[in-house]
Amino acid sequence: MPFPSSSELIGLDDSCIGxxxxxxxxxxxxAAIQHAKVVLGHYILSWRYRNFRILMYRPFVIxxxxxxxxxxxxxxxxxxxxxxxxxxxxxxxxxxSSAAAETIDQITSFWSHPERRNMLACWYALYFLFQAVMIxxxxxxxxxxxxxxxxxxxxxxxxxxxxxxxxxLSAAAEKCLSVIDTPCGELLLRDxxxxxxxxxxxxxxxxxxxxxxxxxxxxxxxxFCGDAILYNSLS
Amino acid sequence: MxxxxxxxxxxxxxxxxxxxxLGAFSSSTESTDIxxxxxSEAEKRFSVDMLQTGNILLVQxxxxxxxxxxxxxxxxxxYNYLGLARRMAMGIGLHKELNHSNASLLKLEEKRRTxxxxxxxxxxxxxxxxxxxxxxxxxxxxxxPLNVHDSVCYMLYLPFILLLxxxxxxxxxxxxxxxxxxxxxxxxxxxxxxSI
Numbered sequence: 538m539p540f541p542s543s544s545e546l547i548g549l550d551d552s553c554i555g556x557x558x559x560x561x562x563x564x565x566x567x568a569a570i571q572h573a574k575v576v577l578g579h580y581i582l583s584w585r586y587r588n589f590r591i592l593m594y595r596p597f598v599i600x601x602x603x604x605x606x607x608x609x610x611x612x613x614x615x616x617x618x619x620x621x622x623x624x625x626x627x628x629x630x631x632x633x634s635s636a637a638a639e640t641i642d643q644i645t646s647f648w649s650h651p652e653r654r655n656m657l658a659c660w661y662a663l664y665f666l667f668q669a670v671m672i673x674x675x676x677x678x679x680x681x682x683x684x685x686x687x688x689x690x691x692x693x694x695x696x697x698x699x700x701x702x703x704x705x706l707s708a709a710a711e712k713c714l715s716v717i718d719t720p721c722g723e724l725l726l727r728d729x730x731x732x733x734x735x736x737x738x739x740x741x742x743x744x745x746x747x748x749x750x751x752x753x754x755x756x757x758x759x760x761f762c763g764d765a766i767l768y769n770s771l772s
Numbered sequence: 773m774x775x776x777x778x779x780x781x782x783x784x785x786x787x788x789x790x791x792x793x794l795g796a797f798s799s800s801t802e803s804t805d806i807x808x809x810x811x812s813e814a815e816k817r818f819s820v821d822m823l824q825t826g827n828i829l830l831v832q833x834x835x836x837x838x839x840x841x842x843x844x845x846x847x848x849x850x851y852n853y854l855g856l857a858r859r860m861a862m863g864i865g866l867h868k869e870l871n872h873s874n875a876s877l878l879k880l881e882e883k884r885r886t887x888x889x890x891x892x893x894x895x896x897x898x899x900x901x902x903x904x905x906x907x908x909x910x911x912x913x914x915x916x917p918l919n920v921h922d923s924v925c926y927m928l929y930l931p932f933i934l935l936l937x938x939x940x941x942x943x944x945x946x947x948x949x950x951x952x953x954x955x956x957x958x959x960x961x962x963x964x965x966x967s968i
Contacts, residue, residue, distance in 0.1 A: 589899070654801060655800055655801050656797050656798065656799075656800045656801075656803070656804070657799075657843070705802060705803060
């Protein structure tokens with residue numbers, strides 16, 4: 538089954554997830570204070586829909602960041618990509634990055650309250666935080682000189698601090714830290730050397746192979762075409 | 773408040789220990805192994821001949837075992853239990869709105885809640901573990917759980933209602949096919965129920 542186009546996914550996002558969001562009663566909105574019993578459930582719901590957006594749009598981020606950056610931009614390639622489709626893909630990439638950034642903000646803030654920490658909260662927080670942070674990790678690794686790079690670094694650093702605080706409650710936390718450190722640990726260390734940081738030289742296929750083991754879904758470079766439509770077994 | 777007598781079915785023992793295991797895991801503020809021992813007790817009480825029967829206790833127990841195993845990083849084992857839970861649930865008709873005039877409102881509501889909890893776990897697991905979507909698109913005729921207090925025979929469970937509404941609307945995103953019928957808003961549903 539072909540993977541949906543970015544415009545199709547954005548349409549479904551707006552009509553399904555967007556509409557669902559408007560159906561949430563005021564007393565359960567983001568800002569509303571919850572009874573202690575439902576605090577965690579309230580947060581998890583918030584993380585979960587953003588996680589779904591990340592999953593939906595992630596292939597477009599991967600294509601843009603890992604694959605397209607290596608395809609020499611020729612006039613022929615540019616003409617093949619419809620303007621509309623390109624702007625829809627831009628929007629998909631943007632929504633993915635926003636969902637990831639919001640998730641990181643929320644979860645790092647949630648975990649900064651020690652009274653909220655228990656094994657169950659840790660399981661969900663780590664699960665969603667880890668998937669969210671992989672977005673700025675992929676972006677930073679392939680384009681450490683981008684305008685948005687300082688934002689990515691900040692997100693990754695805050696995530697690392699939060700996950701370190703999760704280590705006492707989760708066996709997986711240490712592993713997550715090493716998975717984050719491997720691709721971009723060096724890119725986070727030396728602020729004074731920022732201008733010398735280069736994108737990774739790993740091939741797209743190697744990056745995708747490594748990503749697969751982190752993200753549980755098999756992804757191969759064959760799955761992506763040169764244009765904005767993705768055909769795949771990405772499911 | 774009435775005290776409900778403990779069911780004699782062995783499945784209740786399984787349910788008891790898996791709930792204890794989940795409780796021990798969920799509430800721990802430091803790393804613990806207590807839940808592992810409790811879950812092992814649940815497993816000991818789960819026997820193959822239970823597969824020859826079908827009852828709501830077993831559906832609940834197997835669904836919760838699946839959830840627990842996922843939390844303890846055994847997703848494949850959890851997936852198996854979830855399959856058992858769903859098959860058994862459909863076998864006893866939890867996916868249908870059966871009008872037993874002698875069934876209490878609370879029992880009916882418990883059945884709805886059990887089915888939709890299972891639905892949420894199942895659709896969530898399909899997304900998380902990238903398994904094929906095998907949730908039936910048609911044939912599910914159960915009403916949504918009500919959003920009212922226990923004192924009027926139903927339980928407030930809003931996060932769950934929103935989560936399962938979310939699960940239902942996500943199926944079309946995953947299938948990119950015809951969406952399911954749009955679920956009613958809670959308010960509309962309650963109004964329609966109370967007017968009967």
